[in-house]
Amino acid sequence: MHFTRDDIRAFLIYLGAEFRGDRAISRNEEEIRTSTLEDLRKKLYQFYDITYGELSPSSILSFINDRSRYQDPGKYINPAVRFLTWLQDVRGEDYSNLVRLLEGAKPKRTRRKKKAYAERGSVFDVTLEDVHTHILNIYRSDTRTIPKLRAITASALAASTGLRPEELKRLEPSDIDPIQHYFILPAEKSKTHTERVIPLHPQVRIMLNLLLRYSRSELLFSDGSIRHVFSRAGTLKLKQFRKFFAIYSPKVGLKDVYRIAIMGHDSEELEKLLQSIKLEVTEEFYRKFTPEAITQEYMKTWGRVRIVPERVKFS
Known part of the structure; x- marks a missing residue:
């Protein structure tokens, strides 16, 4: 044969x-x-x-x-x-x-050993100061302006919304309305295949509009460009920002019900979440909020956080 x-x-x-x-x-x-x-x-x-x-x-x-x-x-x-x-x-x-x-x-896959605690420097240990240091390092690097703007915008957007790296890298200019204070992540670009509202932090919105004006790329955050800048000047990885957003949200006062709506947890993530924290399951949990309601609640909390250091300026 x-x-x-x-x-x-x-x-x-x-x-x-x-x-x-x-x-x-x-x-x-x-x-x-x-x-x-x-x-x-x-x-x-x-x-x-x-x-x-x-x-x-x-x-x-x-x-x-x-x-x-x-x-x-x-x-x-x-x-x-x-x-x-x-x-x-x-x-x-x-x-x-x-x-x-x-x-x-085919080689047998060995199960990765898990730990019930966070080591120093792990994704659970990222602080707002670490995010600022990462962004400042990129800003001060000798990287060209557009790749630098793209990498800092990606970092700030991921840190302030918990977008997954793969979702971030699929974004196209047509997904963003520069007038709106939020955008709808299309179902085909979401890990959970569900549309969801992504509010735009005021600082992120300004940088996104600059990126939309000057960038000619088909993807807003192409993988190669981000990886190149991060390897040269970054101190964090994209995947760490999702954990940062999840952990920092209660500190700024964002209710879990809104955070979960923004992050778009899949069933496995939700199961782990329910095991690790006590959620007050009320009628609010069963409601679907409008994009405007989610964005309004987000602005009351995350909108007051300086996600990008004051020294970082693009024009």
């Missing part, structure tokens, strides 16, 4: 149609889809080259032995498993013994 590169191309066409479904997709989603398919194509062509297209236990073992020299062989084995599973369905043949061989070669 053999397979060809034409089989691989047919599989990728099938996946491309599956990714799209019946809905229109944004240019950002299109780029992600194209990048994913290209990565799969390279890995499956390697699978073909190593096995010479032969579907036999000996050729599969040759592939496994070759990929075992890599730190994470699973990232090469998984595409082969997906391809063979699809191919056997299309051909009506049985490749389950080959799939089992591949599955058995």
Whole structure:
């Protein structure tokens, strides 16, 4: 039994149609889809080259032995498993013994050890002073103005709303209305696939408007640009700002019901949250607030916090 590169191309066409479904997709989603398919194509062509297209236990073992020299062989084995599973369905043949061989070669994942306390310097230990230090370090660096503005705006937006890094990096200029004091995070850009209101801190709103005016990027906070600036001058990571917002919100007086609405916890996060803190579950918890009501409550509390140091100025 053999397979060809034409089989691989047919599989990728099938996946491309599956990714799209019946809905229109944004240019950002299109780029992600194209990048994913290209990565799969390279890995499956390697699978073909190593096995010479032969579907036999000996050729599969040759592939496994070759990929075992890599730190994470699973990232090469998984595409082969997906391809063979699809191919056997299309051909009506049985490749389950080959799939089992591949599955058995994947490294066993060890469970990460957890601690019931926060170490010094952990994400639970971030203070407002740490946020200011991080922003000032970027501001004083020799980074060009637009990348610097982008990195500081991303930091301040994440720290003042708890936006997840992946949600932040999906934002496009069209998602932000410069006139409004909030924006609606689209469901397709949210981890929980639910639209939610993101209030804009007064300082963040000013910087966002500057970024919208001067930046020509399709994404407001492209991953490469943020990572480059953070690696050169930042002292914190994007993921730390979500924990900071969660922990600092009660200190500024933002009620949990509004904080949860802004942060958009998924079910697993909510379960951990309910185990760790006592929430006063009242009628208020079952209400859905308007964007204006959430923003108004946010401005009464977080709106009074100086999230960006006074010395940081862009014009």
